[in-house]
Amino acid sequence: MGALSLKDLHIHYDRQPVVQDFSLDIGDGEMVALLGPSGAGKTTILKVVAGLLAPARGEVIIDGQVVNDRPPEKRDAVMVFQKPLLFPFMNVNQNIAFGLKMRGDDAARRSRAVERILALTRLAGLGPRKVHELSGGQQQRVALARALVLEPAILLMDEPLSNLDANLRQEMRELILTVQSELNITTLFVTHDQAEALMMSQRVALLLEGRLRQVGSPRDLFHRPADPEVARFFGGGNFFRGRLHEGHFECDFGRLPVTAADGNGHLRTATIRPEDIQLATAPVDLPDSFAGTVVRTRFEGMATRAWIRCPFGELVVLTAESALAPGQSVRLRLPPDKIRVFSEASSSE
Amino acid sequence: MARPDAGIDARTRRGPGPTHLALMLLPALVVVVMLFGGGLLLGVLQALGHLPGAGLERLSGMHFGRVLTDPDFIQSFGLTLYVAAVSTLLAAGLSVVAALALNRMAARWRLVHFVFQIPLTVPHLVIAVAVIFMLSPAGLLARLAVAAGLIETASEFPLLVNDRWAIGIILTYVWKEIPFITLMLLAVLQNAGGELIDVGRTLKADAWQRFRHITLPTIFPALGAASLIVFAYTFGAFEVPFLLGRTYPMTLPVWAYKHYSDIDLMARPEGIATGIVIAAVVAMAVVTAQALTRRARKRGIVL
Structure with missing residues (x-):
C-alpha cells in the first residue's frame, strides 16, 4: 500500500x-x-x-x-x-x-x-x-x-x-x-x-x-x-503557576505530588482538565480538598460545566452534579495524578 | 387551544397561489400581450392576405405557399442558415477558448475581464460600419496592405465585404457574440468548474481528459443555450446583412424587409409571411435554449 x-x-x-x-x-x-x-x-x-x-x-x-x-x-x-x-x-x-x-x-x-x-x-x-x-x-x-x-x-x-x-x-x-x-x-x-x-x-x-x-x-x-x-485546544481551561520541588508541584492549591521529571526549583505552568477535578457539595466527601463558590453553571447534557471561585483563582469544573447553583459552596480536589506540568520551554507563555 | 385551521394557514402563508400570482402579473401581461401579441396577430392576418387597404380581405395560406415555393426564398433561407450557423459555431468555439483562458487569468487580471465586456455595449450597427471601414477594398486593411507592398492596388485586396461567403457579416457577428457567450461560460466555470477540475486531477484525469470529460459537459448547457440565443439573433437580424451583404441572394430578414417595403402592396403579405417564418425559427431556438437551461439547472449546473 x-x-x-x-x-x-x-x-x-x-x-x-x-x-x-x-x-x-x-x-x-x-x-x-x-x-x-x-x-x-x-x-x-x-x-x-x-x-x-x-x-x-x-x-x-x-x-x-x-x-x-x-x-x-x-x-x-x-x-x-x-x-x-x-x-x-x-x-x-x-x-x-x-x-x-x-x-x-x-x-x-x-x-x-x-x-x-x-x-x-x-x-x-x-x-x-x-x-x-x-x-x-x-x-x-x-x-x-x-x-x-x-x-x-x-x-x-x-x-x-x-x-x-x-x-x-x-x-x-x-x-x-x-x-x-x-x-x-x-x-x-x-x-x-x-x-x-x-x-x-x-x-x-x-x-x-x-x-x-x-x-x-x-x-x-x-x-x-x-x-x-494544545491543552487549551482540547478544552483545557485550568492553568496555574508553581514550582517543582522534590517531586512536588508547589502552587497556590497546595503541595501536589507530581510525576514531572527534572526542574527542581523552576517556575512551571500546570493544567488539569475540567472533568478531572473532583467536586463535592458536602465537605466530608473529599480529603485534601479546598473550598470554592459556584460563580455560574452551564448545562451540557451529559455533564454540567461550572465556574468555581477559589481563594487562589477560578477553576472550571465539568461534573455530573447537575443541581449546582450560583453562590453555592462546594469542595474541590485536584487529584495529583491528573495534573500535567509542562516542560520549561512550553511553560514560559 | 390550537386553531383547527392552523396548519392550512401555515401552508397558505408560504406565498401567493397561482391565481393570485396571475392577477398580480396581469397589468404587465396585458401590456406585453397587447403590444407583442397584437402585432403578431396583425402580422399573421396580413400574411394570410388580410390587407383591406390593398383590397385584399379573404384569408388564405396562399402567400405562405408562394414564399415557401419561391426559389429565391430557398436561396435566402440557405444563406441565412449558413450565416447564422457559421457565425454561431465560430463564436461558440472561440468563446470556449476565451472562457478557459479568462478563467485562468480572471483572478489576477480583472482588467482583462472588464475589457472583454466592452464589445457587449457596442451596437451591431457600429461594428458593421467599423467592418466596412476596415475590410472593404477602400478600407484600412487594404490601404495598409498596399503601403506594406503586399498588394499593388487596393482592388487586389480580397473581397471581404458584400462578398459571396458573407465573410464581413460573419466576422461582425463573431466579434460581437464572442463576449456574450464567453461571459456565460465564464460564470459556469467560476461557479463549479475549478473545484471539479481539481477533483478530476486527483482522479487521474490528464489535461485533455479533464477538458473532454469535465469542462465540456459542465459548460455544455450554457454553451448550448448561449449559442441558440446567438443563432436566433443572427438568424433574425436585419441591419448587419443589409449593410454588409450582397444584393443577391439576400438573407431572409433583408428579403422580408424588401418585400414589405416594396412599392407594390401585393408583395407585403409575402414579406410578412417571411417574417413569420423567421419568427418561428427564432422561437424554436429560444424554446430549445430554455429547455437546455432547465435541464442543466435540474442537474445542479448553475447558469
Whole structure:
C-alpha cells in the first residue's frame, strides 16, 4: 500500500507563509487525523500532498519516492473534498467509475470494481441514480466510493463530514472506519472537530497557526498535551503557576505530588482538565480538598460545566452534579495524578 | 387551544397561489400581450392576405405557399442558415477558448475581464460600419496592405465585404457574440468548474481528459443555450446583412424587409409571411435554449 512522509514543508500563499516547518510520517495503512482550527493550514497541506499546490520548500514522499514534481494525476493519492463535488452530468455509477475510466481500465473491470465499492459503501442499488436525486449523506458516500475505487496508496480526506448533520456524521464515521480498516488504505484525514479526530484516528497531528504542535495517539494529545496551547485546544481551561520541588508541584492549591521529571526549583505552568477535578457539595466527601463558590453553571447534557471561585483563582469544573447553583459552596480536589506540568520551554507563555 | 385551521394557514402563508400570482402579473401581461401579441396577430392576418387597404380581405395560406415555393426564398433561407450557423459555431468555439483562458487569468487580471465586456455595449450597427471601414477594398486593411507592398492596388485586396461567403457579416457577428457567450461560460466555470477540475486531477484525469470529460459537459448547457440565443439573433437580424451583404441572394430578414417595403402592396403579405417564418425559427431556438437551461439547472449546473 503506501507510506507518506512530509519533510520540512513550507507553504506560502501570495508570499505569505501559511505552513512552516511541517514534518510528518504516516505508516502504511495508518489513519492520521490532521487537526486544527479553521485557517490553520490543514487543507493547504492536503492539497500539497495531492499535488494541487506546490510547497515553497520541503518534500512530499510517497512510498519512498519524492513526488514534488509529479502532477496530481501521476501521484498515487486521491482526495475526498469537503463538498462531495460529484459530476452533476453523470449518474452514481459513472461518477464512481470516473477515475478507473481515466486510468484506462476496461468496461468489465470498471463495472466489477464499481459493484464492489457500491456494496462496501452501502450504496448498492443506487448506481443508476442521478446525483441530484441523492441525499447529502449519499452524495458524500459516492464521493468516498469514487476515491476508494482507485485503491490509492494514500487517501486524503478534507473534512468530508463537516456538511452533514449529527446523525449522518456518526453514520459516516463508522463507515469510513470500517472501509479504512477493511482496505487498509493509508489515510490523512483533516478535521477541526477534536472528537472526530480522537475517535477516528490512530494518531493525531495538531496544527496551530501553520505549525505542527504535537503528534501522538489520541490519548496522548488529550491527556498529555505538550504545551498550554494544545491543552487549551482540547478544552483545557485550568492553568496555574508553581514550582517543582522534590517531586512536588508547589502552587497556590497546595503541595501536589507530581510525576514531572527534572526542574527542581523552576517556575512551571500546570493544567488539569475540567472533568478531572473532583467536586463535592458536602465537605466530608473529599480529603485534601479546598473550598470554592459556584460563580455560574452551564448545562451540557451529559455533564454540567461550572465556574468555581477559589481563594487562589477560578477553576472550571465539568461534573455530573447537575443541581449546582450560583453562590453555592462546594469542595474541590485536584487529584495529583491528573495534573500535567509542562516542560520549561512550553511553560514560559 | 390550537386553531383547527392552523396548519392550512401555515401552508397558505408560504406565498401567493397561482391565481393570485396571475392577477398580480396581469397589468404587465396585458401590456406585453397587447403590444407583442397584437402585432403578431396583425402580422399573421396580413400574411394570410388580410390587407383591406390593398383590397385584399379573404384569408388564405396562399402567400405562405408562394414564399415557401419561391426559389429565391430557398436561396435566402440557405444563406441565412449558413450565416447564422457559421457565425454561431465560430463564436461558440472561440468563446470556449476565451472562457478557459479568462478563467485562468480572471483572478489576477480583472482588467482583462472588464475589457472583454466592452464589445457587449457596442451596437451591431457600429461594428458593421467599423467592418466596412476596415475590410472593404477602400478600407484600412487594404490601404495598409498596399503601403506594406503586399498588394499593388487596393482592388487586389480580397473581397471581404458584400462578398459571396458573407465573410464581413460573419466576422461582425463573431466579434460581437464572442463576449456574450464567453461571459456565460465564464460564470459556469467560476461557479463549479475549478473545484471539479481539481477533483478530476486527483482522479487521474490528464489535461485533455479533464477538458473532454469535465469542462465540456459542465459548460455544455450554457454553451448550448448561449449559442441558440446567438443563432436566433443572427438568424433574425436585419441591419448587419443589409449593410454588409450582397444584393443577391439576400438573407431572409433583408428579403422580408424588401418585400414589405416594396412599392407594390401585393408583395407585403409575402414579406410578412417571411417574417413569420423567421419568427418561428427564432422561437424554436429560444424554446430549445430554455429547455437546455432547465435541464442543466435540474442537474445542479448553475447558469
